[in-house]
Amino acid sequence: MHIGHDHPHAHGEPPAGLDPHAPQRDHDDTLTYFRKLEIAVRELLIEKGVLTADEVRRTVENYDSRTPEGGARVVARAWVDPAFKALLMRDATAACESLGFDMNVFDVTLTVVENTPDTHNVVVCTLCSCYPRMLLGMPPAWYKSRAYRSRLVRDPRAVLREFGTVIDDAVAVRVHDSTADLRYLVLPMRPAGSDGLSEPELAALVTRDSMVGVTVLSPVQR
Amino acid sequence: MSAFAAGDRVAVLDVDVPGHIRTPTYVRGRRGVIEREVGRFRNPEELAYGRSGEPRRMLYRVRFAQRELWADYAGTAHDTIDVDLYEHWLRKL
Secondary structure (H helix, E strand, O other), rough: OOOOOOOOOOOOOOOOOOOOOOOOOOOOOOOOOHHHHHHEEEEEEEEOOOOHHHHHHHHHHHHOOOOOOHHHHHHHHHHHHHHHHHHHHHHHHHHHHHHHOOOOOOOOEEEEEEEEOOOEEEEOOOOOOOOHHHOOOOOOHHOHHHHHHHHHHHHHHHHHOOOOOOOOOEEEEEEEEEEOOOOEEOOOOOOOOOOOOOOHHHHHHHHHHHHHHOOOOOOOOO | OOOOOOOEEEOOOOOOOOOOOOOOHHOOEEEEEEEEEEEEEEOOOHHOOOOOOOOOEEEEEEEHHHHHOOOOOOOOOOOOEEEEEHHHHHHHH
16 A cells, blocks of 8 residues: 555554645644634635635735745846846836836835945844745745844844854944835845856855845855 | 925834834834935825725835934944835924
């Protein structure tokens, strides 16, 4: 019945009805208050014809399709193309659309803030979890945590040190609290030793956390 | 057309009102400088209750010195925080 399954059974006693060989545990046991609320509201909106199930599915798939590779492409282009960078700083939405990103589903204004030898930028949303999802996908759990949201505005240098990022006192730390209709992406400094790399090679150097501003990019070892 | 321009010194209103407020309490009553005018957006304090959010409100980025916000701030004097604030929460200094 189980191909290659010749080890003695030592999985413990699964609760009745649970498949001990499932790749991961089912989540049917966590129908929490907010899950029920989401299902109820979604079904009502569909029944009333406010939106269709297909629109919900397409929107979820659109969000799920975004990953930090999108932001990395934008950063690498800004490093190699001064005209693109100028547009990115002035109108980030238009700049990203010129690279083929569909920015329409996100009714917010993307804003890029640039790290320089004098200024280090870092992003937080103290009120909730606003994040440049169109370029980075869904935010990591720590970004949404109460500890990060409350401590980054109060003692940013200490929080950055916990990420392994030590910012010299000569460099200003500039925190951005996305409280309203703006979403912030940090343009990290191009790392030392990256001269001569192609645009895709540069994009591969750019990490998610460097675009939130909690880390800086390491010099390239060659 | 808009009440403030980049470089203007402003203070955030120090009021406590119920509802869906996007002005964090840690900047209320504090002084900052308009970093830029962003544009007009539907008012989230109205949108949150199913209303139209019209008329749109001008949104600004306001820059605060960290030491203006926290008397015992541990970083340096040139550290700042930018917060997105609507015009009706600001007054000119």
